Amino acid sequence: MNSASPQGDRRQFAATADSWFRVAPLEPGVFLVGEPGHVNSWLIRGKERSVLLDTGLGLADIGAAVATVCPEQPLVVNSHVHFDHVGGNELFAEVAMHELGPEWIEAGCDPAQLRGYEELAPEMLADYERLLAADRTDFFLIGPDEEMRPWPAEEIAAHGWRIEPPPPGRLLAEGDEIDLGGRVLRVLHTPGHAPDHICLLDERAGILWAQDQVYYGPHLVYEPGADLADFVTSTRRLADQLSGSLRTVYTAHCLRPTVPPAFLIELADAAESVAAGKVAMPAGSGFFGEPVRSADFGHFSIHVGGAADFDPTRVG
Numbered sequence: 001m002n003s004a005s006p007q008g009d010r011r012q013f014a015a016t017a018d019s020w021f022r023v024a025p026l027e028p029g030v031f032l033v034g035e036p037g038h039v040n041s042w043l044i045r046g047k048e049r050s051v052l053l054d055t056g057l058g059l060a061d062i063g064a065a066v067a068t069v070c071p072e073q074p075l076v077v078n079s080h081v082h083f084d085h086v087g088g089n090e091l092f093a094e095v096a097m098h099e100l101g102p103e104w105i106e107a108g109c110d111p112a113q114l115r116g117y118e119e120l121a122p123e124m125l126a127d128y129e130r131l132l133a134a135d136r137t138d139f140f141l142i143g144p145d146e147e148m149r150p151w152p153a154e155e156i157a158a159h160g161w162r163i164e165p166p167p168p169g170r171l172l173a174e175g176d177e178i179d180l181g182g183r184v185l186r187v188l189h190t191p192g193h194a195p196d197h198i199c200l201l202d203e204r205a206g207i208l209w210a211q212d213q214v215y216y217g218p219h220l221v222y223e224p225g226a227d228l229a230d231f232v233t234s235t236r237r238l239a240d241q242l243s244g245s246l247r248t249v250y251t252a253h254c255l256r257p258t259v260p261p262a263f264l265i266e267l268a269d270a271a272e273s274v275a276a277g278k279v280a281m282p283a284g285s286g287f288f289g290e291p292v293r294s295a296d297f298g299h300f301s302i303h304v305g306g307a308a309d310f311d312p313t314r315v316g
Helices: 062-067 101-107 111-139 153-159 228-242 263-275
Strands: 022-027 030-035 039-045 050-053 075-077 095-098 170-172 177-179 184-189 198-202 207-211 218-221 248-251 283-285 291-296 301-305
Touching: 030 062, 039 248, 095 101, 111 153, 207 228, 218 228, 228 263, 263 291, 263 301
Parallel strands: 050 075, 075 095, 095 170, 207 248, 218 301
Antiparallel strands: 022 030, 030 039, 039 050, 177 184, 184 198, 198 207, 283 291, 291 301
């Protein structure tokens, strides 16, 4: 078996792969490679080759995790280049991303974001433990795919935490196809959360890997490069073009690795209501203390830049 982590022996990690990742088959050829409560990556296998969609936080060797179910080196495809999706890129020989991604790679990961996430993660874990206690009393909704790992604070302090993805070897654009042998993935450019964000579509199987474009939870449309008008366009496009032809949608964040295709329409309607100024948008703070304005739709929310003079009529 070839190692999926050619540089793994040169890098120290804050957690072991088997203690940090949840690797689980969800259907033939589709494996969740989860960092539960943080981010989901996906291994997608065809008859001839495999794709690893995103490489996570870089706290553990994702190559070693993937190697337990994939003997060959996968092609890494980044949905976008935010730090929690490119942390293990350097461990793989082939990396592809949208053609807008390299300029963000060149700019580098903001160390303040890693420090902010380190401060946030223990609070998330404490909240999760309270949720788990309630769930195990009455509901039993949380299964193995959603079991959050302890945050490795001491190990991070000892070994550090860096995210330094190298430049990609391949660039992708809207409509490009990745042929895995018996499975073809089509690239859909879906800017809004990030200018380079892409989804992958398997039309034959009725699967959309949506990553940060679609999930139950807070949609962050305020980080550098985010654009509400683009987010509205992307959500409506997916709803109009795909919602009736999909079987499932796989996602990157919060505790649910999947959402129903009908949610595409719900999210598009909500995004348009935010852009039109039809919902309350109280001021608050983002993940790292940024000023934001937020619209709460119950099982999901949309957060935009929180300038005091936010004017939704400027969108579109």
